[in-house]
Amino acid sequence: MAMITADPKDVPQVASFAFTPENLEKVKGFVANYPPGRQASAVISVLDLAQRQQGWLPRVAMNEVARILDMAPIRVYEIATFYTMFQLKPKGKYLLQVCTTTPCWLRGSDAIMKACQHAADGETFSVQEVECLGGCVNAPVVQINDDFYEDLDEASLKKVLDAFKRGETPKPGPQVDRQTSAPEGGALTLKGE
Amino acid sequence: MTKVIIDNVEIEVAPELTLLQACEQAGAEIPRFCFHERLSIAGNCRMCLIEVKGGPPKPVASCAMNVRDLRPGPNGEPPVMFTKSPMVKKAREGVMEFLLINHPLDCPICDQGGECDLQDQAMAYGVDHTRFQENKRAVEDKYIGALVKTSMNRCIQCTRCIRFSAEVAGVAELGATGRGEDMEITTYLEKAMTSELQSNVVDLCPVGALTSKPYAFAARPWELIKTQSVDVMDAVGSAIRIDTRGREVMRILPRTNEDVNEEWISDKTRHVVDGLRTQRLDQPYVRENGRLRPATWKEAFALIADKMRPVTSGKVGALAGQLAAVEDMFALKSVMSALDVKNMDARYPGSPLHPKFGRASYLFNSTIAGIEQADAIMLIGTNPRREAPVLNARIRKRWRQGNLVVGVVGEQADLTYPYTYLGAGPDSLAQFVTHPPAKKERPMFIIGQGALNRADGGAILGMAAKAAASLGVIKDGWNGFNILHTEASLVGALDIGFVPGEGGLDTGGMLKSGALDVLFLLGVDEVDVPAGPFVVYIGTHGDRGAHRADVILPGAAYPEKSGTYVNTEGRVQMANRAAFPPGDAREDWAILRALSEVLGCKLPYDTLGGLRQALYTAHPHMMKLDQIVPGNGADIGNLAKLGGTAEKSALVSPVTNFYFTNPIARASAVMAECSALAQSTPRTLTAAE
Numbered sequence: 001m002a003m004i005t006a007d008p009k010d011v012p013q014v015a016s017f018a019f020t021p022e023n024l025e026k027v028k029g030f031v032a033n034y035p036p037g038r039q040a041s042a043v044i045s046v047l048d049l050a051q052r053q054q055g056w057l058p059r060v061a062m063n064e065v066a067r068i069l070d071m072a073p074i075r076v077y078e079i080a081t082f083y084t085m086f087q088l089k090p091k092g093k094y095l096l097q098v099c100t101t102t103p104c105w106l107r108g109s110d111a112i113m114k115a116c117q118h119a120a121d122g123e124t125f126s127v128q129e130v131e132c133l134g135g136c137v138n139a140p141v142v143q144i145n146d147d148f149y150e151d152l153d154e155a156s157l158k159k160v161l162d163a164f165k166r167g168e169t170p171k172p173g174p175q176v177d178r179q180t181s182a183p184e185g186g187a188l189t190l191k192g193e
Numbered sequence: 194m195t196k197v198i199i200d201n202v203e204i205e206v207a208p209e210l211t212l213l214q215a216c217e218q219a220g221a222e223i224p225r226f227c228f229h230e231r232l233s234i235a236g237n238c239r240m241c242l243i244e245v246k247g248g249p250p251k252p253v254a255s256c257a258m259n260v261r262d263l264r265p266g267p268n269g270e271p272p273v274m275f276t277k278s279p280m281v282k283k284a285r286e287g288v289m290e291f292l293l294i295n296h297p298l299d300c301p302i303c304d305q306g307g308e309c310d311l312q313d314q315a316m317a318y319g320v321d322h323t324r325f326q327e328n329k330r331a332v333e334d335k336y337i338g339a340l341v342k343t344s345m346n347r348c349i350q351c352t353r354c355i356r357f358s359a360e361v362a363g364v365a366e367l368g369a370t371g372r373g374e375d376m377e378i379t380t381y382l383e384k385a386m387t388s389e390l391q392s393n394v395v396d397l398c399p400v401g402a403l404t405s406k407p408y409a410f411a412a413r414p415w416e417l418i419k420t421q422s423v424d425v426m427d428a429v430g431s432a433i434r435i436d437t438r439g440r441e442v443m444r445i446l447p448r449t450n451e452d453v454n455e456e457w458i459s460d461k462t463r464h465v466v467d468g469l470r471t472q473r474l475d476q477p478y479v480r481e482n483g484r485l486r487p488a489t490w491k492e493a494f495a496l497i498a499d500k501m502r503p504v505t506s507g508k509v510g511a512l513a514g515q516l517a518a519v520e521d522m523f524a525l526k527s528v529m530s531a532l533d534v535k536n537m538d539a540r541y542p543g544s545p546l547h548p549k550f551g552r553a554s555y556l557f558n559s560t561i562a563g564i565e566q567a568d569a570i571m572l573i574g575t576n577p578r579r580e581a582p583v584l585n586a587r588i589r590k591r592w593r594q595g596n597l598v599v600g601v602v603g604e605q606a607d608l609t610y611p612y613t614y615l616g617a618g619p620d621s622l623a624q625f626v627t628h629p630p631a632k633k634e635r636p637m638f639i640i641g642q643g644a645l646n647r648a649d650g651g652a653i654l655g656m657a658a659k660a661a662a663s664l665g666v667i668k669d670g671w672n673g674f675n676i677l678h679t680e681a682s683l684v685g686a687l688d689i690g691f692v693p694g695e696g697g698l699d700t701g702g703m704l705k706s707g708a709l710d711v712l713f714l715l716g717v718d719e720v721d722v723p724a725g726p727f728v729v730y731i732g733t734h735g736d737r738g739a740h741r742a743d744v745i746l747p748g749a750a751y752p753e754k755s756g757t758y759v760n761t762e763g764r765v766q767m768a769n770r771a772a773f774p775p776g777d778a779r780e781d782w783a784i785l786r787a788l789s790e791v792l793g794c795k796l797p798y799d800t801l802g803g804l805r806q807a808l809y810t811a812h813p814h815m816m817k818l819d820q821i822v823p824g825n826g827a828d829i830g831n832l833a834k835l836g837g838t839a840e841k842s843a844l845v846s847p848v849t850n851f852y853f854t855n856p857i858a859r860a861s862a863v864m865a866e867c868s869a870l871a872q873s874t875p876r877t878l879t880a881a882e
Contacts, residue, residue: 072365074381081370 011089014058019068023049027068040071043079047086056087084130092126094164097143101132104140111154112140119161137181138174147172195260196271203271212255212263212274213241221276224285224314226292226399227351228256231455232360238292238351240314242284246273252284282318289318294325295374296400297346304342305401307414311349330374337367338385339866340392340460341403348402350376354394361457362388363589363609378402385870389582389851392463396447396456405444407464407863412436412443420771421448423758424462425516425751426855428678429561429581430760431458435752435771442469442752442772452562453760459582460867461851461858468861472735474747475776485745490777493744494791500727500743501532501792504710510536510703513691514716514732515680515855518756518768519815521748521781522682522691523808524796525715528785531794535697536709539686541642541720541847542701545651546676548687550831553824555687556763558672559637560821565591567673569633571600571615573622573657574844575641578608579851580679581761585609598633603643603844619644619653619839625660636666637673643846645676653844655835662833672826678761679847679854685759689812714738715781716748718856731784733774736856746788747778750857754780755801757808757815764821765814 019027026049030042046069050061062080066073080086087095096116100109113129120127135141138150142157149160149172156175163170178184194205199219206215211234213223226238236257243255247266255274263272275281293315300306332345352369355378359365366386369376380386395405417436424431424445431454434446445466447458477493478485488496501509511529513522522539529537540546546555559567564587577585585608591597592610599612602621615621638661644653658674660666666673678684686692693699703709706723714722714730718738722728730742733750752771759765774780779787782804789796798804808815814822852868853859 072359072368074365074368077370077381078368082372 008088011058014054014060017050017054017058017061017064019050019064020053023053031069040069040075043069043071043076044083047076047080051086056090084128092120092122092124094125094144096120096125096127097130097133098127099131099133099135099139099141099143100129101136103132103136107139108153109140112142112152112157115154115157115161116142124165125161144172150174151176151178195263197260197263198271198273200274200276206260208259208261210260212243212245212253212258212260215260216243216255216274216276223255223276224310224318225256226310226314226349227353229353229356229397232353232356232397235352235356238349239288240285240292240318242281242288244275244278244280246275252281285318286320289315290320290324292349293319293323295330295346296349297329299347300401303344303347303401304404304409305347305398309401310399332377335377335379336383336385337380338391339863339870340406340464341386341395342406342409344402344404345377346402347400348378349400350378351399352378353397353399354378354403357394357397358386358388358391360593361393361586361590362390363586364388364391367394387871389459389461389578390457390586392460393447393457405464407467408444412438417443418771420752420769422752422768422771423760423766424458425681425758425768426459426461426465426858427581427583428681428684428761429453429583430681430758430762430764430766431462431583433458433462435769437752437771440772442466452560453762453764454583455587457583457586461854461864464863464867465858465861467863468734468857468859469750469752469772471862472856472860473750473775473778474733474735474739474745475774475778476747477777478739478742478745480743485742490746490787493746494788496744497729497788498791500711506533506535508708508710509534509713510698510709510711510726511713512537512700512703512715512717512720513539513682513686514714514718514738515682516733516751516857517682517686517715517781518751518754518758519682519685519689520756520801520804520808521715521785522686523689523811524782524785524789524804525713526689526691527796527807528789528792528794529713530694531789531796532792535694536703537691537697538693538700538703539683539691540700541646542699542704543647543650544642544645544700545654545832545835546645546683546687547692548690551825551828552688552763552822553672553674553826553828554832555676555678555684556824557639557675557677557761558824558826559675560762560764561587563673564588564637565594566671567591567635567637568596569598569600569631569636571625571636571638572603572608572612573638573640574603574644574653574846575639575677576604576606576608576643576846576848577639577641577677578606579846579848580641581677582851584677603641604846617843618841619649619656619844620841622653622656622660623839625664626656628660628663630663630665635671635673636664637675638666639675639677641677641844641846642679643844646847647840647842649837649839651835652837652839654832655837656839658829658832658835661829667826667829672824672829674826674829676761681758681760684761684763685757688759688763688815689808714742716856731781732856733778734856734860736859738856746784747774747776748781748784749774749778753778754782757818759815762821763824765816765818767818 030045031039034041062076066076098113116127119125133141142149151174160170195208204219223241225241227235236254241255242252245253335343355367358367366380420435424433432448432450436444449456477488479488589610600615601612602615661674709726712726712728716732718736722741728742729744730738731746731748753774755770756768786796852864858864
């Protein structure tokens with residue numbers, strides 16, 4: 001069984017990590033959300049910021065977060081290893097988080113998963129199986145970085161991925177003709193006055 | 194007080210108690226793994242489930258709910274709980290089944306076997322078969338230092354070790370990484386833990402995941418004979434239990450003593466055991482042509498008598514070392530008095546402590562438990578983390594309760610709690626001599642030996658006494674003027690007046706070359722004896738004192754004799770005999786009794802009982818075991834009269850290496866390994882938590 005560790009052996013060594021000046025300002029903002037002396041409460045926000053800056057969370061970044069928030073490093077590692085959203089290994093530019101929980105599975109997430117795995121090359125795309133993303137009405141769902149792509153099938157997924165490959169950002173949300181989770185093809189009720 | 198009905202018995206309990214504690218007061222036994230009285234509540238093992246009537250129809254984790262949160266019945270009846278109902282039994286059996294899913298059945302090869310909470314509770318709530326067909330999880334063992342052995346497959350994730358290291362030890366190094374089935378207890382980078390209290394996690398671990406590395410596979414608990422005793426590694430006098438098998442001391446465990454050590458002991462106290470076996474002096478030696486050779490007791494005594502015959506009493510001296518029991522020092526003092534020798538001392542050169550100032554002038558007056566009442570603490574020339582780790586844990590406990598300010602004059606070290614650094618030298622203390630009274634209710638001074646064992650020790654102690662007076666450290670009902678000793682024997686020595694008689698030389702005087710012709714050392718290894726005097730060393734280990742000796746008389750180490758020790762608070766405690774001295778070695782008082790006969794001043798007692806009778810007649814407070822005869826706070830005024838000028842040099846703790854403070858520790862391979870580890874890990878100054 002793979003050991004979940006904050007310092008995996010098979011990741012590239014990152015020599016150092018420092019927040020950019022803009023991000024450092026943001027860190028101050030996060031810390032200011034909490035009463036003085038409770039700066040450690042900002043740890044998830046700050047870790048997320050570090051991950052956005054670096055693309056993933058190398059150990060030096062976690063150490064830096066611990067230093068900034070005046071926490072024992074182990075407390076930061078505990079959090080970083082607890083949440084699956086924190087990436088402890090380098091990822092591709094786009095992280096495909098495929099929901100495989102029952103509603104998505106019934107609506108064909110197996111095929112979506114297969115297609116995503118096929119597309120994953122480690123540089124542009126990485127794939128991760130996740131539990132329910134909460135978009136069951138629009139199953140199957142894939143979360144690509146921060147956005148949901150919904151009502152997918154193999155063809156529409158291919159279109160989305162191709163667009164990402166070309167450097168475009170396809171429109172998030174349902175990939176069929178519907179507005180959010182409204183009926184396909186437009187409203188069916190409440191049409192009159 | 195709140196009325197509750199537990200198992201159909203109505204009792205009154207304090208509302209702030211947890212249901213678990215309330216049930217215990219009602220006489221019910223509640224199984225638990227994660228709950229521990231001295232740690233924060235985690236509520237994650239679920240073993241302490243009980244049934245509470247009227248709430249949601251499910252069992253309640255009794256450790257995590259307070260009595261005050263219970264709702265009364267519909268007509269205002271007291272809340273009703275059941276601890277033995279079928280629902281409770283079924284719930285606990287379910288929890289136990291889950292715990293045992295991933296717990297290996299390796300009790301026959303597990304060091305915890307026989308004293309394992311899980312083993313015991315599985316007898317009550319376990320089932321004899323498993324319904325689990327899937328793969329068990331396997332967890333890599335971790336390296337967390339020289340003292341704690343890990344077997345992480347056995348871990349049930351109670352997180353007691355994590356909470357202990359973060360809360361009590363103040364070194365947040367252990368943590369739980371991963372989640373769910375992947376959760377693991379680790380120090381993250383396989384670093385050794387750096388706490389001086391780390392071995393306590395072995396006692397806390399309810400299963401065999403964390404066991405003692407030096408004691409690995411050494412003995413089974415049912416083979417051991419348990420003797421209650423007290424520790425002498427520092428001046429705290431922690432309550433310990435010495436486990437022996439046959440003649441050999443196998444291990445040392447803490448006992449609970451709320452007034453002293455709660456239930457923690459330092460790593461040195463626990464793991465010094467192997468030092469009791471190595472480097473031991475097991476027969477007398479005499480020096481011939483510059484080399485020590487084994488001798489008989491008769492030869493050794495004859496040689497001492499020869500050397501003593503031509504010497505005048507002014508050229509004889511006696512020093513007592515840090516592990517000497519009160520009885521031993523009393524016997525030595527009696528011999529010396531009979532010989533009209535005035536040169537005797539147990540203090541370090543320069544130390545101003547003296548019984549003539551009154552008992553309060555050298556005690557930890559507020560008591561160790563009194564630390565919890567203090568609201569301001571000034572540490573002067575002491576590093577309590579190294580000098581008395583258990584006492585330091587008490588300061589940290591007080592700090593965690595909030596509203597405590599700590600100031601430090603002396604070394605700037607990581608004490609596991611934040612403090613204001615006031616300066617290194619006595620001049621930083623001088624500013625408080627004319628300070629207006631502190632705005633704190635119960636301020637406290639803790640003065641270490643680092644401030645006293647120096648040429649200007651008297652001036653510093655006088656200054657501290659004046660500062661204490663101006664800051665209001667001593668007032669009605671509160672005496673916060675505390676001396677923190679580092680050596681187990683010193684308070685006892687001062688109590689029985691083991692100090693130079695009128696016109697006698699003190700330690701510094703005796704150690705000047707040419708001062709003495711014959712010097713008796715009662716386990717003195719920390720000072721350098723100059724060439725010249727004929728040295729008689731009574732001790733246990735082939736350490737510094739024995740190397741210098743001309744005659745070695747092998748004595749008994751602390752687990753091998755019954756002896757009284759007075760801790761830094763002035764608490765008189767009795768250490769009991771758990772084993773026997775090796776070879777020809779004898780108990781120190783018996784050696785002195787035999788020696789007195791040879792020297793022609795036969796001591797008037799033949800048994801330890803007789804010696805104690807004489808001791809109690811001379812010093813009645815030695816009779817009051819486990820009690821403190823408090824000093825008189827006014828005595829500290831005497832100290833303020835101490836004059837002299839303090840130098841500028843920094844106050845340095847006498848304990849530079851925690852693991853090597855006495856001959857037993859220096860003989861221990863385990864302590865040597867810990868010391869090497871501690872020196873390879875650079876201590877960075879980080880506030881814990």
